[in-house]
Amino acid sequence: MNGFRMPPFAFKRLLASGAIACAVLLPCVASASLGEPETSAQTDGEQMHGSIKESDRGAYRVHEIQLPSGTLVREYSGLDGVVFAVAWNGPFMPDLRQMLGRYFDAYAAAAKAKHADHHHLQIQQSDLVVQSSGHMRAFNGRAYLPQAIPGGVSVGDLL
């Protein structure tokens, strides 16, 4: 029940798309690291050994990678094909170096410099926002490039 809470209409659209077929072809084309073209992102699914689904939300596409550990990661790419946001939800923290890509080092440095407590972290920079929360066996978070979010898309849509 604590998995990905996709609106029913979106879920139907996902089922109707050919994305499911993708999951049976391993490894499968999926998404990319933050700020990278989505075509390079197939490495994410491969490196994290996850199964992948895709869905088209109009102004952006969502790539879901279900990891064997039970954590679900999502990567959001715009019409230009560049990943502008990533999100995760599940019992274990995903590989953030892979998900954040070239932004990981800035993330790690900012996390070291400032954190509120062991269960929350908010990084707010002009080019990078990370909101990460959780406790043992329950992690939620998202990271996005505020200047790259497609017009008409709100961060709230990203969960």
Add this chain to the structure above:
Amino acid sequence: MRGGCALLAFLSVVSCGGGGNSLGAATPPVQPAANVVAAVVDGGPPGLSALSVNTLYTTVTVCVPGSTTECQTIDHIQVDTGSSGLRLLAPALTLSLPVTASSSGASLLECMVFVDGYSWGPVSRVDLQVAGESAKSVLVQLIGDSRFPNVPSDCASTGSAEDTVAAFGANGIMGIGPLAQDCGPACATQAVPAFYYSCNAATCQNAMVSLASQVPNPVTLFATDNNGAIIVLPNVATDGAASVAGSLIFGIDTESNNQLGTVTVLSLDATSGGYLTTIFNGQTLTLSFVDSGSSALYFNDPSIALCSSSGFSGLYCPASAQNFGATLQGQDANGTSTGISIPESFTVANAEAQAQAEPAFTAFPELGGVFGTAGSFDWGLPFFYGRRIAVAIQDSPTTAGPGPFIAL
């Protein structure tokens, strides 16, 4: 809590006294007893770059297993209901503690991933004494142990290292949450990335570890008073306090001083790590939790102004303190609300203004911040002020039924 949050302080404003408002009277002092240890909110151990804020600490004594002389009493061990397991910062230890073996006979290491960073080090054993409670040969993690300097890449890929007292903000952490072990069944059935490792001198490999060999909630190992714990903290003035003196009571309905009485029991969803449900602003937030290891009330309300200074990013800074209402509901094992609920009112003040008004304060009952992803409400340490909150461990019997639950 370090860094910019040390700047925190609070406006003196109209409110109902922080976390400890609607439920139950102000808590009377807890009398000394064998199952009671002092718990304090203060600025943390020496050497931090900034004062900790809303961080609860206690003191434990650990001994080399089997020894009554090779012992060390360690203060500023964080009390965390959002994790399970005792973890000690190796740089704060004067003892030489043994490293346990993995199932393959190599050394058993652990990458403990917190949200703000990872802590790497071996699994060891100690004889543990907390107040009058004791347990022999308790599996614990030693963080930042110089015997194991090489961090596996999948561990390091989760964030930044917290392997020193200054980086961790404590001399250790005692996870007394609703889970009986840290990783649980997942690590018993697969080699979960960035958790347990079997290491020889040259390399480490992800390792499966049985439940019995995982780092446990230490309360479960006490001879008695082992089904949970109760945190008791006094009310804190709306503009904060330099420090707060409270108590940690072990056991639930096992002694005269830890009776549940007429409290409300909210069951938790153990399979998800202990979620409950919060109703707030018309939303049903099923990924909510009560957590002494969170330094603020974290929730999403776009109508509240955010702080503008970078050191306060993610915290709320309303022009004047705002009052809110919410309802906490228990969850069953399927994550469905049980219908048993507790109404709560709380106040969020201007974090930056309060911090600047009282820069030496470490307890702020009206500290709030953005959670981020949808569906959650984190009832952090401000929720505990003025309250007596019991946390029952999964599958542990109590007079109110088995855990996991919280009761207040």
